[in-house]
Amino acid sequence: MEKPGTFTLKAVDGKARRASLATAHGVVETPVFMPVGTRGSVKSLSPHDLIDVGSQIILGNTYHLYIRPGDELIARQGGLHDFSNWHGPILTDSGGFQVFSLEGLRKITEEGVEFRSHMDGSKHFFSPEKVISIQKNLGSDIIMVLDECVPYGKDKKYTAKSLELTTRWARRCREALAPGENGQLMFGIVQGGFYKDLRETSLGQLMEIPFEGYAIGGLSVGESTKEMYDILRHIAPMLPEDKPRYLMGVGTPLDILEGIEAGVDMFDCVLPTRNARNGTLYTSQGKMNIKKAKYSEDSGPLDPNCGCYACKNFSRAYLRHLYMARELLSYRLNTLHNLTFFLDMTARARKAIENGTFAELKAEYQAMFAVGEK
RNA sequence: GGUGGGGUUCCCGAGUGGCCAAAGGGAACAGACUGUAAAUCUGUCGGCGUACGCCUUCGGAGGUUCAAAUCCUCCCCCCACCA
Numbered sequence: 111m112e113k114p115g116t117f118t119l120k121a122v123d124g125k126a127r128r129a130s131l132a133t134a135h136g137v138v139e140t141p142v143f144m145p146v147g148t149r150g151s152v153k154s155l156s157p158h159d160l161i162d163v164g165s166q167i168i169l170g171n172t173y174h175l176y177i178r179p180g181d182e183l184i185a186r187q188g189g190l191h192d193f194s195n196w197h198g199p200i201l202t203d204s205g206g207f208q209v210f211s212l213e214g215l216r217k218i219t220e221e222g223v224e225f226r227s228h229m230d231g232s233k234h235f236f237s238p239e240k241v242i243s244i245q246k247n248l249g250s251d252i253i254m255v256l257d258e259c260v261p262y263g264k265d266k267k268y269t270a271k272s273l274e275l276t277t278r279w280a281r282r283c284r285e286a287l288a289p290g291e292n293g294q295l296m297f298g299i300v301q302g303g304f305y306k307d308l309r310e311t312s313l314g315q316l317m318e319i320p321f322e323g324y325a326i327g328g329l330s331v332g333e334s335t336k337e338m339y340d341i342l343r344h345i346a347p348m349l350p351e352d353k354p355r356y357l358m359g360v361g362t363p364l365d366i367l368e369g370i371e372a373g374v375d376m377f378d379c380v381l382p383t384r385n386a387r388n389g390t391l392y393t394s395q396g397k398m399n400i401k402k403a404k405y406s407e408d409s410g411p412l413d414p415n416c417g418c419y420a421c422k423n424f425s426r427a428y429l430r431h432l433y434m435a436r437e438l439l440s441y442r443l444n445t446l447h448n449l450t451f452f453l454d455m456t457a458r459a460r461k462a463i464e465n466g467t468f469a470e471l472k473a474e475y476q477a478m479f480a481v482g483e484k
Numbered sequence: 485g486g487u488g489g490g491g492u493u494c495c496c497g498a499g500u501g502g503c504c505a506a507a508g509g510g511a512a513c514a515g516a517c518u519g520u521a522a523a524u525c526u527g528u529c530g531g532c533g534u535a536c537g538c539c540u541u542c543g544g545a546g547g548u549u550c551a552a553a554u555c556c557u558c559c560c561c562c563c564a565c566c567a
Contacts, residue, residue: 144519146519146520147520148519148520149520153520153523154523169519169520171519171520174520174521201519203519204519206519207519207520208519208520208521210519211519211520211521212521215521227521228521229521254519257519259519299519325519327519328519329518329519330518330519331518338518356519357519358518358519359518359519360518360519361518362518365518378518378519379518379519380517380518380519380520380522381517381518383520384517384518384520384522384523384524385517385518386523387522387523387524388516388517388522388523388524388525389523390516390517399515402512402513403511403512403513433523434511436523438523440523441523444523
């Protein structure tokens with residue numbers, strides 16, 4: 111077995127990279143899309159389903175698992191892999207995104223972040239050290255540093271100060287877990303908002319710290335697609351070439367292809383899973399909303415070009431019925447499908463990069479989502 | 485046949501003289517969702533008009549009133565119980 115952290119570049123097509131990353135629980139072929147399982151479960155799916163659909167690695171969330179059921183309990187249960195019976199790689203986010211999404215429930219200081227639990231209002235303090243200790247308890251294969259995910263619209267002064275804090279926290283995180291310790295990898299997170307020079311500053315500072323991978327955070331936080339792509343195209347190619355590059359929280363199928371094109375290797379996003387539960391499905395004919403009445407008697411498959419369990423076995427009419435009736439099977443089938451769509455797309459991207467045909471693949475997906483929105 | 489209760493905008497259902505084009509659900513339609521406080525949320529939902537507004541609507545037909553979904557009369561239907 112390869113040493114965790116081993117990153118092997120296999121092919122390139124323009125800036126797009128085809129590589130593999132070794133972790134303590136297996137090798138991840140990139141570019142990769144990582145389904146999000148915030149609370150130790152990709153909502154509505156079992157580990158068996160995840161494998162069926164082609165998942166290589168999934169996410170968990172430090173904040174949520176700390177709040178419930180608690181990282182120490184999980185440690186006593188043998189770590190998150192045993193606890194959840196998912197034995198592939200797991201990446202855990204640090205709670206940095208909750209600094210953003212729970213803005214009203216938290217207070218940032220140099221020392222760390224104080225949260226008021228969204229569950230019961232109780233106070234909890236997350237320092238960089240605490241966040242690493244939690245992720246050690248969870249047994250994550252890839253640990254993310256604590257960062258401040260800066261909201262869209264913050265001015266340059268705020269963003270610059272924030273990025274410095276993120277760097278100091280990153281350093282403290284690295285000090286809390288030595289490179290190679292426990293076979294757990296640690297990724298730093300580039301911030302800097304929508305200022306290219308600040309992005310470069312952030313990256314420069316982080317590159318002085320030995321991380322096994324580098325992430326781009328603070329994108330898709332409310333900005334336009336144009337603004338996001340602008341920053342992405344600028345900064346992604348500047349991340350270390352010999353380390354995995356992870357674009358956090360992104361995105362739509364086209365966002366992901368855009369990221370791959372810019373040289374990003376890893377992606378995660380709640381979109382396929384959350385949208386599935388809300389009735390929006392990604393298909394080879396674009397986005398569709400299964401709740402529309404026009405599908406009520408549609409006996410055809412959801413997506414004739416999809417080989418997932420939902421598409422192979424059920425009609426649009428039935429899937430609509432399940433959704434309208436709020437049957438639990440609806441969430442599972444829809445999630446299975448959307449994840450299949452994202453995972454198939456990234457699998458095809460890997461192949462396309464090997465064949466030097468990534469541009470064609472991207473054009474194909476752009477055409478799919480050309481009507482209406484992306 | 486008797487007694488009681490009902491018929492409200494696509495559906496269910498509130499409203500019992502003016503603040504009612506009429507609460508609230510549902511359906512429909514449109515939309516949002518990007519390191520998950522999300523199996524969630526937003527908007528529209530009689531017609532015309534950008535709007536003050538105008539027109540049509542609360543089983544049917546009359547009537548009372550400045551004003552009726554709301555009161556009165558008759559009629560038509562439905563439900564429950566009794567015979």
